[in-house]
Amino acid sequence: MNVWSYAQYALFLAIVIALVWPAGAYLARVFAAERTLLDPLLRPIERLIYRAAGVDAREEMSWQQYAVSFVLFSAGGTLLLYALLRLQPGLHPADPAFAPVPLAPDLAMNTAISFATTTTWQAYGGETTMSYWSQMVGLAAQNFLAGAAGLAVGMAFIRGLARQVSGTVGNFWVDLTRATLWVLLPIALIGALVLVWQGVPANFSPYQPVALLQPLQNAEGQAVTQQIIPQGPVAALELIKNLGTNGGGFFNVNAAHPYENPTPLTNLIELLAIVVLPAGLTATFGRMVGNQRHGWLLLAVMVTLFVAGLAICDWAEQAGNPRVAALGVDILPGGHSGGNMEGKETRFGIGGSVLAAITTSNGATGSYNSMHASYTPIGGAVALVNMLLGELVFGGLGTGIYSIILVALIGLFIGGLMVGRTPEYLGKQITVPEIKLVALATTIAPLTVLLLSALAIATPWGRGALYDPQVAYTSIFNPGPHGFTEVFYAYASAFANNGQNFASLGANNPFYNITLALAMMVGRFGLAIPALALAGLFAQQRRKPASIGALPLDTPLFALLTLGTILLVSALNYIPMLALGPLIEHLLMVGVAN
């Protein structure tokens, strides 16, 4: 344990908790179209958009209309991005050091779905694949729009529980527009400028060649005298990729790249950008359903799981890799951060890397700042488990709040059955149609993740050349249980719309591009549509005063029940997979097994 790491964790959480109330109140105001300071600037733009789009801002939508609008908008974004990536060479405005080529159809399809679902899984390296034009008009724009669409669905879900005897849950186009103009754009603009001040590039220059101070020889014995440093409008993508809980980086190594994340301060800002809005939504929720204490309890559940993840991951990474230590390397902190530094950057050390691993894996955001494939087995497993929990610890922007409430409803249902009462939530009864939707949303995750992982492990297409030299590509890079975890991690991440990976998996081939894109779509729409349907059902119900025997929602008992349900559901589903991957690997590492 390193006290410096713990001091960072504590201060980070303190800042998040301090911002929950203001962020939550602001979101509530924006989506109720109440007055804000930005109105004089943004109202005219908003009106112009509605006029052009033929939207009547006062018209409300049923949950079905809302879901159709959401799906149509996502489909449009996917098609537009696919077209931009396929047409790439004709479009780039600057003259980078390399000539961008069109993306292969399967890669372009995977990338388009990936960004339109906020997954931003990247089967490509940014600086060697994307033109500046693609990074901006294609990727940065989808970072905003897919994030805003997720936030809109989250707000519609909250309205469903806040309203009574209502056939509607809001207007998707209004929520989308307000999420973009009032929430994402202003925060992204200010945040991006702070990042540039700290060293994140913002230019359209060609890639910069510089002579090496010490010329080198490459593996073939040829002299290497220069380095070519990619440039680009990095800052424009950097903050929004976190704020919209997307996470796809400008460069191949994402936020580990010194241009994306040059200082500990940028690391702090980028991590806050992931968490603050989803955390704030607990306060928005509490405020809108008229039970602020309940909102705080949801936050408490999230913070508990977050801290548990931090503690375990920190312990594993700070303890380091005994096989490296056995070579006579100093892995105890003192003048250096010690621990497992493979795949980690010096400026972040163990503390800043672990904080990012826990934040990104819980926040449905793939923007890791260290290579999770090189984590210790337990350290990497924590990030994996966070994704398997269902991105409900803060979670994705707008999606995190309904993810945690869906699990809480299971807890209430089981609790209700145990005492023999019709379970209820916020004065709404959980009857057969409601619990069917909850059950659908709960089973779809293990079905998708486990079946696709099994398919990949069981077939030569998924295993690649490591096992079958006849296959042209290598997919699984690391031998042993680590290779198994690579595959499982990929599907868990795609379904969770997270996008981070064990980058050792060679995923740019038709098999992974297609199956991962499938997991992303099921993870996005397979949860959002049942959540909207549930919102529609709850909105129709009249709120009844809490009956005797109903579980009170503002006591620690509710928090414990929710926490227990979260752990139970994911434990039952995934423990065998975790045993086959990280657990065996850990035992091998510490020398218990051979």
Place this chain on the structure above:
Amino acid sequence: MLKQLRPAIVSLVVLTILTGLAYPLLVTGISQVLFNYQANGSIIRDAQGNALGSELIGQQFDAPQYLWGRLSATGPLPYTAFNGETLTGSSGSNLGPLNPALEEAVQGRIDALREADPANTLPIPVDLVTASGSGLDPHVSPAAAEYQVTRIAEARDISADQVRQVIAKYTEGRTLGLFGEPRVNVLRVNLELDGKIS
């Protein structure tokens, strides 16, 4: 469904222009004016204006008179073969903790350090023999720099304290006294040791 088609298309187009064109241009434009050095990649230049490297992008060193960073000889050389045919981007090793290749790579770096400075038998700080996340880490820890002081001083025939002074000059502490780790900028130390900057 058809009723939502027009709002879907128009919102997508208008908001894409706003967030994918107007916003990046605004951010880049303001940055170019306010933070010109950082916005253009933090390129270090000599008095004549020649680019010497970026303070944020590490270069590789394996000669005894230079401070070595974390791009040790056994790894790939990111950004040094960047052309149309061989695109090498940023990359970590992605080696799992039990991959035999990891032990091999670490042992290779240990051997290189020991060979360059056989008299030095101190334990080597872990960051000096592991690959960074980006493959471009511009820093090493103060302990990793201190480990190399005697070798650099001998190779350059200067005193160890002179080397330590240069290292101290380019050592940054924790941000706000709390965030991140103390670190030494490798390229800047080497540029100053060579007299290219001061």
